[in-house]
Amino acid sequence: MTPGAGARLGTVLARLARRPxxxxxxxxxxxxxxxxxFAPLIAPFPPNEQLFEGLTLEGAPLPPDATFLLGTDLLGRDLFSRLLYGAQTSLIxxxxxxxxxxxxxAMVGVTAGFFGGIVGAVLMRFTDLMMxxxxxxxxIVLAAIFQPSLWIVALVIAMVNWTQIARVTYTETRSLAERDFVEAESAIGAGRARILFRHILPHLVPTIMVWATLGISTTVLLEATLSYLGIGVQPPxxxxxxxxxxxxxxxxxxxWLVFFPGVAIILLALGFNLVGDALRDILDPTQKGRY
Known part of the structure; x- marks a missing residue:
């Protein structure tokens, strides 16, 4: 990271910190x-260990207490430990x-917007088809076709979530390609590669950063939905x-078996949404001076 980039990152973080x-x-x-x-260090029990003391004499799960902070599940496993390791799954x-x-x-949108013509038309019609x-x-269909696993679920979610960013970057790339400074660069003989990497992509970085942050929220919710339907990440x-x-x-x-993981999902999705919204306001030039 260059000193200038580090300073800009520090400025963005400082402005984020000023927003409650x-x-x-x-x-x-x-x-x-x-x-x-730090789940392996924090978790009091292994996430898949079935504890005899984790069930009542009737075989029911235990509510939260001093030993099991968030209670136990149907098999006597510590819920707190499973939530910690579940955070790894959600973040990965x-x-x-x-x-x-x-x-x-971003690759589809920039390619379609910058080169246009038949290439742009084909790429954007395919994007419209996917949308x-x-x-x-x-x-659900893709997850049902493939054998669900951690990486397959990640790939499936990626395959259905790329269209929005493609549309956004396509629109912005088309707008930038028609700006005067791009035409001036082209007039003095600058190649397409120089225009793309020196003038188009740097202007797209803020948009990509915002969508990358907001997209994690959507991804976490979609993974939780697929797992809830039984076609996401498989036990154990x-x-x-x-x-x-x-x-x-x-x-x-x-x-408590539903409440605590539900709250965890909501808080993580909310956290990324709040940060993404703030980044959009900070990085969007039309918002400067308003805060």
Missing amino acids: LALFGLIVILIVVLAAI IGVVANGIAVATG AFPALLLA IPSWGNIIYESQTYFTTAP
């Missing part, structure tokens, strides 16, 4: 990231799937979605 909602989102994200990284899928989706969408399918329905790998899926029938008798 964005600061709350950053704190939530930081807590979840640290919990996922969120970062990997969203990273692939953003890279794919015509409901994302959740398409993800802990996932916030499959924890709810396994425990939904005991919602009235053991509500």
